[in-house]
Amino acid sequence: MTSSRAAATLVDVPRGLAGVVVTDTRIGDVRGREGFYHYRQYSAVELAQTRRFEDVWHLLVHGELPEPETGAAFAARTAALRRLPEEVRAALPAVAAASARSGPLAAMRTALSVLGAAQGFRPLYDIDPDRRREDTLTACAAVPTLLTALHRLGRGLEPVEPREDLSYAANYLYMLTGSEPEPERARAVEQYLISTIDHGFNASTFTARVIASTGADVAACLVGAVGALSGPLHGGAPSRALDTLDAIGTPDRIDPWIRERVLAGERIMGFGHAVYRTEDPRSHMLRETARRFGGPRVDFAVEVERRAEAILAELKPGRELHTNVEFYAGVVMELCGLPREMFTPTFAAGRVVGWSANILEQAEDSKIIRPVARYVGPRAPVTVPAA
Structure with a gap:
């Protein structure tokens, strides 16, 4: 194809892809002019006001709000995944020390890679939908454990082991502080986590989907999302x-x-x-x-x-x-007693569920996301000068 023919196939879009529709999604939407957003068919704010975090997690992963018995089983199942493999726990002190000046969110990029390797996560392209879903549940359940352990290690404190009898939010606060939180504080953090699980095709979600489109494993997708979130124009x-x-x-x-x-x-x-x-x-x-x-x-x-x-x-x-x-x-x-350096990591502890739902949805599409750029540098080719 000649350069002129190639140029004719290019489509100019606004900077930052603003307003550009890149795919269809069943996960949710943000209707900015109305001041409204939703997960599946439900108001996200109403879900935050009335349901548990685990219920909304089930909604995003399985497509429906669970009945009480199903919801309790899902909560128990994910709670059992909170404890880290021994090889991951052993690696965390070194990860925390190496990231001492960058904080727990930066450290989690490395920790997620270690977790994915230890758990044997395989490329999305090579596994079936059930295995993909299990990998996301394993990763999501481990993220609060990783974040709190890295934070405490960075302060010279021993990590606090997770408890399966506490809710997702209460356990997060417990692992962070070492004390079981008051119910009203746990509920306030839970509402915050629910309200930020997903929010359209923001930079980190889109990054996760781009990586998922390559068929990479769940850990690789989440590491990319965390990297995008770490930018001050997105997180922080x-x-x-x-x-x-x-x-x-x-x-x-x-x-x-x-x-x-x-x-x-x-x-x-x-x-x-x-x-x-x-x-x-x-x-x-x-x-x-x-x-x-x-x-x-x-x-x-x-x-x-x-x-x-x-x-x-x-x-x-x-x-x-x-x-x-x-x-x-x-x-x-x-x-609720969270230190400021844990504000954005706390956001990530909720958003990881939204990222995972988007990863699973993207994995259903075999088309890789591969845009192009218009070259505007010096005219080529030019003869390479002699050394």
């Missing part, structure tokens, strides 16, 4: 939004601090979203979760939200800039 915002509250400090500083940043063209962390053109439904739910705890920190966050939205509306007329999920996620996680 909950702690940065909390840093904003700290920087403002007191109510009398809200207006001048926000005005100064907006007029300087800086982004106010925790405000605005790439998809939503109205209030982020996750932010609304987490605001109510925070209000159940109450206290000065929550009152201050609510006031910052109120004043920031008013100032943004004044200085950026015509743009809908509201709080996104990260703003109140940071407040809720702080109230």
